[in-house]
Amino acid sequence: MPYGKIIAIANQKGGVGKTTTSVNLSAGLSLRNKKVLLIDFDPQGDSAKALGYTEPNKMKDTISNIMLEMIVSDECDIENRIIHTEEGFDLIPANEKLSNIEKMLENIEDKETVLKDVLKSVQDKYDFIIIDCRPSLGMLTINAFTCANSVIVPTQPEYLSATGTQQLLSRIQKTKNDQNPQLEVEGILITMADERTLLGKEINKQIHENYGKHFHVFTNKIPRRVSIAESSAVGKSIFKYDSKSDGANAYHVLAREVDLNAKREIKRHRDTITR
Template sequence: MSRIIAVANQKGGVGKTTTAINLAACLAEKGKKVLTIDIDPQGNTTSGLGIDKTELEHTIYHLMLGESDIEECILENIFENLSLLPANVDLAGAEIELISVESREFLLKKYIEKIKDQYEYIIIDCPPSLSILTLNALTTANTVLVPIQCEFYALEGLTQLINTINLVKSRLNSNLELEGVVFTMYDARTNLSLQVVEEVKKNLHTNIYKTIIPRNVRLGEAPSHGLPINIYDSNSKGAESYRLLADEVIDR
């Protein structure tokens, strides 16, 4: 049975796409069959995995509008064991075009149901907002993984997100659980990073991953080369951290 994990945070710039790409790639590296779904109109997961967004004929946008079959949209094995359901800027129009569609919060779930058993893990990269696209991800997922940047406002955004997850759980997806929180962009040289970690641990009664993702130059460079960190620089601290995170996800 596949595990479907939405990587979500209503705040932007917290390492969400970096986490979606590299967690998926490290799970694939460990021999797991993985599908990554890009449901963010910016399409950063798509380009971060080396796909030219402008050349795509079939994307998640065409799928949700019923213009393409899911088999046409999925790019199989772009890296070993790792497939992608891509997105590009077309998806920005989906919000308006889906307004009159019945059960529009469940469109993605309907399509993923058909193919989910072909994969052990499905990782969904959500937009940094609570939109119809994010709702589609949350109705499809079993769990939500929340990346948190080690900064002052982290806790504020997290409380908001947990309220959203609880609302979705009560109204749309009773099986949805919080997978856990992963700290990103950790800078060991600052007291603030340490304080944020301690503060969240103290106030949050949920799973917090032991693995903390550091600020790492190589992690920042990898997307511009269209490669996940474990391929771009296999020995970097970033690659090491995401492998440890993948181990923790598997163990859960």
């Protein structure tokens, strides 16, 4: 893996903590002195909102503008559209125009690789590029999977969320087979965990039993905490909002594991080259 690692944060079910995880993982990696770019890839623009940009629909420089340039002219100016946030990482926001781009993708050649082409010019400038996917398995998410090295799947410890996880894993495997042989599941991340409930404990057990044999399930869970929700509401990461909380600690642990995984992958890549 000679360039920055691209990680898609994805689940077709909404409300499982994709944006919260995208923002706080980006912030956590930045605190580990990593250069990080967060791409908001959801027309709702929630990553931008969670960082204090309250009106993404009024923003001129977004991922939809950049992708439109690539579709029309096979080149784009991405570097001048990047926002340097107060959290220490970079951001490319999204807004509702991204839905139009998804419709446009259905009617062009190489529809799965537009985002990959967009990121080529900046990938080697970052240690990590995090993509906050929209809650669907449509063409935008397929674009994210086609350019990603791995996928983190946030899932709540509840039955419907766990059932949807299987559909998502099947989509990841199809993309791996058809477009992106390097794509892997970084891990299934249990979010909004509440070990005090019997249902939460039971679903947690089922997730490990059903998926743990084939995919990594992060031992570290993100707890259900008011402070995590409040941090997004005021436009800050959990580290800026409440750095001493167990929510901040959980995202610190996640960032550390993701960072260590990337270092091991780089070492394996170098070892392969030198053999």
